[in-house]
Amino acid sequence: MDLLEARLEQALLLKRVVEAIKDLVQDCNFDCNDSGIALQAMDNSHVALVSMMLKAEAFSPYRCDRNIALGINLTSLTKVLRCAQNDDILTLKAEDAPDIVNLTFESSESDRISEYDIKLMDIDQEHLGIPETEYAATISMPSAEFQRICRDLMALSESVSIEATKEGVKFSCIGDIGNGSVTLRNHANVEKPELNMEIELTEPVALTFSLKYLVNFCKATALSGTVKLCLSNEVPLLVEYGLAGSSYLRFYLAPKDRGLGGGDASNWLGSSDVVDKVRDNLQTGLFLGAGAETRAPEELAIAAMRIKVRYNIYV
Amino acid sequence: MDLLEARLEQALLLKRVVEAIKDLVQDCNFDCNDSGIALQAMDNSHVALVSMMLKAEAFSPYRCDRNIALGINLTSLTKVLRCAQNDDILTLKAEDAPDIVNLTFESSESDRISEYDIKLMDIDQEHLGIPETEYAATISMPSAEFQRICRDLMALSESVSIEATKEGVKFSCIGDIGNGSVTLRNHANVEKPELNMEIELTEPVALTFSLKYLVNFCKATALSGTVKLCLSNEVPLLVEYGLAGSSYLRFYLAPKDRGLGGGDASNWLGSSDVVDKVRDNLQTGLFLGAGAETRAPEELAIAAMRIKVRYNIYV
DNA sequence: GTCCGTTGGG
């Protein structure tokens, strides 16, 4: 008897989610419990963090009798998901103490049934239920527009500065061939609310980020017409794609320090001894100061990313 | 206060123009004066020449207080123009003695404004306002048809012979796998004049050209439904795409000599000492004979292309 | 949504 059984009306949802994160994360746990399936993982260079939540309501039916972590290689999962047609019905199944997860794809007329087993792996990783945070600025905008801006500016530079004020948001960059900026003003359209650009702001913010990562996050564009950008100084940017129900796909990205001349984010954590030491510390949470070990694990990831920002500044 | 300000209702026009010439020319001056913006440049191997004229009437408004040459790298310009949506309103701005040119893209609802600065470069190049010439044959035909013919024949050969007679025009080629030809007869269609094929001819002409270059010129196809081919013996072919108003995009291409066996146009000016000498001469206009130095610069480019043809014949 | 062509990375 299966311990987990989750039936998704459209395989497309999971296909898109996994396509959107597979280049950031190689292997990770799908943490299943009775409220749904969650995934959290930092990317290889620990500059970005992915957090997915598929609530039980996204499935019909959904059943998970006991907490279970399914360690999956995302390249393998991608290969299998590509075998599903977009509007196939997808069912995830796992037994107790499983060494495989089973994916079943049924055509809507159910005259074709495909079944795949993927081998599981043991991944030693805490689940980091990242806490909801108050941000200085929260921008809602069409996800396609955000994608377009990131791609456009990448033609000029590796970094983008995002400045949010009450009136609007300005994305700008400085490059060898010239400079560029895109300015969006608040815009409300009652007929097409998906095209709205809205800012909630307690204080103006300006931060700089790696465009390479942002463009990567934008693979999730098809998942939602709207994206939310949440910024506070010296805190990782949150890029959120809301899914049906209150499911979501979130990306966090540590800001870059301008003082270092706009080097690639993957460069500022290089491979020197010092950097290795810091990297170890990030993973163990050591740099978090007294009391770190007593904090909830969900705070550690974000805190670790803040430390990386500091490190970047102080070196 | 800006010296130049030129507002284009549709960014698409400039996008297409620059896409059509960027593979022929790396860097060139945009010569701006009160009558509009002009560009002339020879390609690297000096076999082809591009001449663009965007009249002031193509812009609204257009203002240029003083003659100014904006030296622009077309790869950079292409990158920036790709950041414009096709129906954005595009505004070009430059100050007096500028080191950058500013491009502004506004969405028609103008809730998005993108601004890019491109660094300028000093390009030491005369403006060669090429003179209008009388040609032995002038062919008007649908631009898509010309593109199709060039692409088709390129499958067989690197060169095409264009023969114009009173009755029609024949494009033909000889290749290793076989020979090919496309013959068009005069054709007038009152309902769809864009599909007309018309020849004005004072004497029959037959010349051979590099298909690689012609295919390249055909990137301009989307700019106009009609293309004009103008031929005279031993004179460069003129391929003209007319734009709204009397703006235009023109390409000139030196004929090839059949005696050399249809080598690639970029090959027949190779790298021997003799060739280098000739190339220098082409650039200084020396081979033009007595009186060359007193000729208007606009004649030199065309004359230089004729000399290359001769050189090719006499070697 | 699918397919093809181009570009960047290994």
Next chain:
DNA sequence: CCCAACGGAC
């Protein structure tokens, strides 16, 4: 030099 990913066109 070959393969994968991304973007644009149909």
